[in-house]
Amino acid sequence: MHSYYSFVTGPLAWIAFIVFICGSIWRFNSLWQLTKKKDSAVFEYMDRKFALRSIAHWLIPFGSRSMQLNPAMTVATFLFHICLFITPIFVFGHVMLWKENFNISWFALPNMAADVMTFIVIGSCIFFLWRRIKLPHVKYLTTPLDFIILMIVAAPFMTGFWAYHQFPGFVSMTIIHIVSGEIMLMAIPFTKLFHMFLFPFTRGYIGSEFGGVRMAKDW
Amino acid sequence: MSESKTVNDNKKTESKKIEDQGIQKGIEQLTPERIESVIRQVINDETGARLKVYVDTCLHCGLCSKGCHFFLSLKDPKFSPAAKVKQTLWEIMRKKGKVSPEFIKEAALIAYTQCNMCKRCAMYCPFGLDVAYVMSVMRRICYKLGVVPLYIQDTAHSHSVAMNQMWVKDDEWIDTLMWQEEEAQDAMENLRIPLDKEGADIFYSVIGPEPKFRAQLIFQAAVIMNAAKENWTMPSMPGWDNSDMCMFTGDYEMMERLKRLHFESALNLRAKRIVMGECGHAFRSVYDVGNRALGWRMPPIEVVHSIEYFNELFEQKKIKIRKKFERPVTLHDPCNIVRGRGLHEMARNIVNATCANFIEMTPNREHNYCCSAGGGVINCGPPFKNARVESGKEKAKQLFAAKAKGAEVVIAPCHNCHGGLEDIIHHYGVEMELKFFGDIIYEILELPE
Structure with missing residues (x-):
C-alpha cells in the first residue's frame, strides 16, 4: 500500500501536473495558431471593451436572460464552479501537503465548510446527471463521454469526502482519491473540460461581434 | 379562446415527409x-x-x-x-x-x-x-x-443571370421606376426618382421583390425622399438589388459578385452613402457578411437601413406629419437589424414620433422571436411552408399576447418578416394588420405645398 501511495503522490502527481500544464499550453497554442492561419478576422473584430462587457454579464449570476429563464441551472452552475475551484485549493488536507512538501502555506477552509462545499459539488453533479437523463432536450445531446466527464469531476470529491472522514477502507480510498484528482487534471486539456480556458475567448468574441459590429447586447 | 386553442394545438412537424x-x-x-x-x-x-x-x-x-x-x-x-x-x-x-x-x-x-x-x-x-x-x-x-432546395436555388440562379433576385430584366427595372414615379406624381407634383445622378447624398437601393411584388414601396420611398427634399438617386443598371440569396445558399463566390456590384454602383456614382429599403437579410449581406467576404472589415461605403434613415428624418425635422397614426401598434424587431445592427431603439423613436398608441410585444428588442421566415427559409418555397408556419407557433402566441393588450397593427420593418408573419397571422387566425414603417409614414406624411 505504501509503495502505491508513494507512486501516486510522487511520480504520478508530477506527470499529472505536467500533462495538465503542457497539454493545456499545447491545445491552446494549436487553436491560437489555427486561428491566426485560418480565422485571422477573429483578431480583427476582437474588442477588449466589448469582450469584457460580455464576459462580465455572463459571470454575474442572473446577469443574462438565459440564466433568468433557467434559475435552478444558474444556481447549480455558479455554486458548482465556485466550490469546484475553491475546495481543492483551500481544503485543510491539501494545504498541509503543500506545507509539508514545498513549505508554502495559505489559508485553509474550516472542515465544516469544506464538507458543505464538497456536498455542493456532488449535489450539482447529481443535478447535472438528472438533467442529462430527464430533460429531453439535454438527453438528446448527451453522449456517453458526457457521463464519463461528470464522473471524472465528481469522483475526487466523493472519494475525498470518504477518505477524510475515515469511512471503512479509507486508506485505499485515499489512493483512489489522489488518482481520481490526477485523472481530472490530465483530462482537462483533452476533453470538454478545456472549456474553462476557452470561455473568455468564445464569450469575448461573440461579445465583440455583438458590441462592436452589431451594436447589440448579447446577454 | 378558439384562437389560443389553435396555437396550443400540438401538431407533429411534417418536415420529414417533405420532398424537395x-x-x-x-x-x-x-x-x-x-x-x-x-x-x-x-x-x-x-x-x-x-x-x-x-x-x-x-x-x-x-x-x-x-x-x-x-x-x-x-x-x-x-x-x-x-x-x-x-x-x-x-x-x-x-x-x-x-x-x-x-x-x-x-x-x-x-x-x-x-x-x-x-x-x-x-x-x-x-x-x-x-x-x-x-x-x-x-x-x-x-x-x-x-x-x-429548389426554390431558393432558383433565386440564386436569378442573381447570377440578372444580378437581381427576381428575374427582373434591365428594361423592366427602369420601366418600374418610371411607372412608380408617374404614380407618385399624383400625390406630389414634380416628384422625381432621379436615375444615376452623380454625387448624390443618398444612393437608394431595394431588394428584387420590391419592383416585382411591392412596387408601392418604391412609390412611398420616392414620396418620402421628395418630401424631405433629399439629394438622392437610384441606379438604372444592375447593382440596384441589395438582396442576396446566394449568401443563404452557400454560394459565396456569387455573393461576392453581387455585393461588389452593389457597392460599386454606389461608389461609381460617387454617392455619399447607401440607404436601403426595409429589408433585414439584405442589410446583413451588405453590412456584415458580404463586405467581410470581399475583405472589408466594414462596408466600403456607409450603409444605412431605412430605420436609421427615418429616425434621422424625424430627429432633423426633415419631414412633418399631419397627425399621428391612431390605431394601436406593436413592433416586431427583425433579427438582422436588431441583433445584427442594434436599430431597436431607433425603431422605437420612429414609433413614438408617428404612432399614438404603442404596445410592446414581449420578449422584445434583442430577445424578440424570429418570424421563422428569415435566413432563406421562406425562400425555400411552398414545400416547406407548413413546417415553417408551425415553427412560428411561439411567435403566434407572442402576437396574440400583444393583441390581447390592444395592438391591432404589427410594424415589421423587414421583407422576410412580413412574409413570415403574414403566414403566421393567417394560419393561427391572429387577425392583425402588417405594416412597414414606410406605410405608416406615407399615410400620415404632410406633403409640402
Whole structure:
C-alpha cells in the first residue's frame, strides 16, 4: 500500500501536473495558431471593451436572460464552479501537503465548510446527471463521454469526502482519491473540460461581434 | 379562446415527409467519395479554429434550447440549436466526412429549412457559440455538393443571370421606376426618382421583390425622399438589388459578385452613402457578411437601413406629419437589424414620433422571436411552408399576447418578416394588420405645398 501511495503522490502527481500544464499550453497554442492561419478576422473584430462587457454579464449570476429563464441551472452552475475551484485549493488536507512538501502555506477552509462545499459539488453533479437523463432536450445531446466527464469531476470529491472522514477502507480510498484528482487534471486539456480556458475567448468574441459590429447586447 | 386553442394545438412537424426536388435530385448524384472530398475541402480550406471550437466546446447543456423558436414552438429536442449541430457538423467532423447521401439530405433540410440563422441562440449559450455560423458552414457544404432546395436555388440562379433576385430584366427595372414615379406624381407634383445622378447624398437601393411584388414601396420611398427634399438617386443598371440569396445558399463566390456590384454602383456614382429599403437579410449581406467576404472589415461605403434613415428624418425635422397614426401598434424587431445592427431603439423613436398608441410585444428588442421566415427559409418555397408556419407557433402566441393588450397593427420593418408573419397571422387566425414603417409614414406624411 505504501509503495502505491508513494507512486501516486510522487511520480504520478508530477506527470499529472505536467500533462495538465503542457497539454493545456499545447491545445491552446494549436487553436491560437489555427486561428491566426485560418480565422485571422477573429483578431480583427476582437474588442477588449466589448469582450469584457460580455464576459462580465455572463459571470454575474442572473446577469443574462438565459440564466433568468433557467434559475435552478444558474444556481447549480455558479455554486458548482465556485466550490469546484475553491475546495481543492483551500481544503485543510491539501494545504498541509503543500506545507509539508514545498513549505508554502495559505489559508485553509474550516472542515465544516469544506464538507458543505464538497456536498455542493456532488449535489450539482447529481443535478447535472438528472438533467442529462430527464430533460429531453439535454438527453438528446448527451453522449456517453458526457457521463464519463461528470464522473471524472465528481469522483475526487466523493472519494475525498470518504477518505477524510475515515469511512471503512479509507486508506485505499485515499489512493483512489489522489488518482481520481490526477485523472481530472490530465483530462482537462483533452476533453470538454478545456472549456474553462476557452470561455473568455468564445464569450469575448461573440461579445465583440455583438458590441462592436452589431451594436447589440448579447446577454 | 378558439384562437389560443389553435396555437396550443400540438401538431407533429411534417418536415420529414417533405420532398424537395432540388435536394432529391442533388443527392441522387452523390457518391460517398465526392461527399468526403467536398467536406474535407470546405473544412480544411474554408474553416478553422472557430468551427472547431464551436463544435468541440459545446457542453451539451441544452441551454440554447430556449433561444430557438423552432424548439419553443415544436417542443422537439431535435430542434434545439445544439441538436442541429449534432445532426450536421458534429457528426460530419466525428466521421471525418464519411457520411451517406441520406445524411446529407437530412443535414440540408436542417441547415436550410430548420434554422433562420437569427443568432438568437448565441445569446442563450453561456459560451456564445454561434450556431448560425455552423449552419452556414453546413449550407456551404450542401451548396458545393449541389444539394440546395429548389426554390431558393432558383433565386440564386436569378442573381447570377440578372444580378437581381427576381428575374427582373434591365428594361423592366427602369420601366418600374418610371411607372412608380408617374404614380407618385399624383400625390406630389414634380416628384422625381432621379436615375444615376452623380454625387448624390443618398444612393437608394431595394431588394428584387420590391419592383416585382411591392412596387408601392418604391412609390412611398420616392414620396418620402421628395418630401424631405433629399439629394438622392437610384441606379438604372444592375447593382440596384441589395438582396442576396446566394449568401443563404452557400454560394459565396456569387455573393461576392453581387455585393461588389452593389457597392460599386454606389461608389461609381460617387454617392455619399447607401440607404436601403426595409429589408433585414439584405442589410446583413451588405453590412456584415458580404463586405467581410470581399475583405472589408466594414462596408466600403456607409450603409444605412431605412430605420436609421427615418429616425434621422424625424430627429432633423426633415419631414412633418399631419397627425399621428391612431390605431394601436406593436413592433416586431427583425433579427438582422436588431441583433445584427442594434436599430431597436431607433425603431422605437420612429414609433413614438408617428404612432399614438404603442404596445410592446414581449420578449422584445434583442430577445424578440424570429418570424421563422428569415435566413432563406421562406425562400425555400411552398414545400416547406407548413413546417415553417408551425415553427412560428411561439411567435403566434407572442402576437396574440400583444393583441390581447390592444395592438391591432404589427410594424415589421423587414421583407422576410412580413412574409413570415403574414403566414403566421393567417394560419393561427391572429387577425392583425402588417405594416412597414414606410406605410405608416406615407399615410400620415404632410406633403409640402
